[in-house]
Amino acid sequence: MPRRSEHSLEEIRELALQAVNDLVHSDGVQGVSARKVAARIGYTVGMLYHVFDNIDDLILQANAKLVQQLVAQAELAVGEQAPANALRAMATNYLELAQSQTASWQLVFGHSMREGRAVPDWYQQLIQRLFELLEQALSRLAPNQNSSKTSMAARALWSAVHGVCLLSTDDKLNIQGDVDESLALEMLMDNFINGWCAPHS
């Protein structure tokens, strides 16, 4: 357990974010608390709140690392690939994240703000960036669709992708039989993209 003087505030921040990841892996989404994070890194809860505004700020900053990873991958995909392939790459990256870092991935969408706090602007903008990239790819695929339809398509498609990714992390849906989730994702993307590109009435 480190002594209090051993780390800079930036180092304490990084230690705490890593501790959130470790805790969610060992104790689940409900197992992340300021008390446990502080105990894990050997600092007081008071020191933790010197670095983070509150428990939500701590968890959102940990979540942001995963979202930033998705945004970076999406920027690369949209920048370098044809739009249909970019969309497929974004979906595949999301599934791989769900499979390789399941607990952290669950924390991203499983965390609810405490005490009715609003989600801060900086985090909303990060999520927004991901949707802008989706919309860019969708808009290039079907330039005649208006922007409100494209925006809705991005949200519908991403919720749908999320649902398929649950296949690989949620025992319950396996009642459907032994489904290969990467094939299911391919099926979703192929049909949605074909439908989106088809002439619209």
Add this chain to the structure above:
Amino acid sequence: MPRRSEHSLEEIRELALQAVNDLVHSDGVQGVSARKVAARIGYTVGMLYHVFDNIDDLILQANAKLVQQLVAQAELAVGEQAPANALRAMATNYLELAQSQTASWQLVFGHSMREGRAVPDWYQQLIQRLFELLEQALSRLAPNQNSSKTSMAARALWSAVHGVCLLSTDDKLNIQGDVDESLALEMLMDNFINGWCAPHS
């Protein structure tokens, strides 16, 4: 609180299933226990286990009521409507169930069998029936698709629909902005169905 001699075993069964629904609404998916159900209906846990094999059997029998409702609606839709409309009706029924009975709907997919028990055959067959109806409608829409593709499409589509329904029950996804989930569902169904019906390479 009823006395022990007041109800037949069948009545106790119905009371217990209702108590599961009440408890999941008041205490959430994690709040359903044999002790609480027994206390709620004024019988002992021993009497409860005279009527149900175990806590899983009790919860699955409660869940089955919802799934049976979906199956009945799906049979009607597939029997009476053109296949694309039948699929849209099934998706809309699922969303309405998620919205009107959110906690019970969450229990259907949020329940995990205890102590590594297998999901019993009767429950698997009930879920299977729902997928057969989906496959029937998908197969009528695109008769040239082989059965393994149709089966995968049913599972991909249903996972996707489930993901969109989470929009209306999970605060988290609302960070995307104020999304009308019935419009998002329509967007998903339109594109998936158009893609599925399009000529395939």
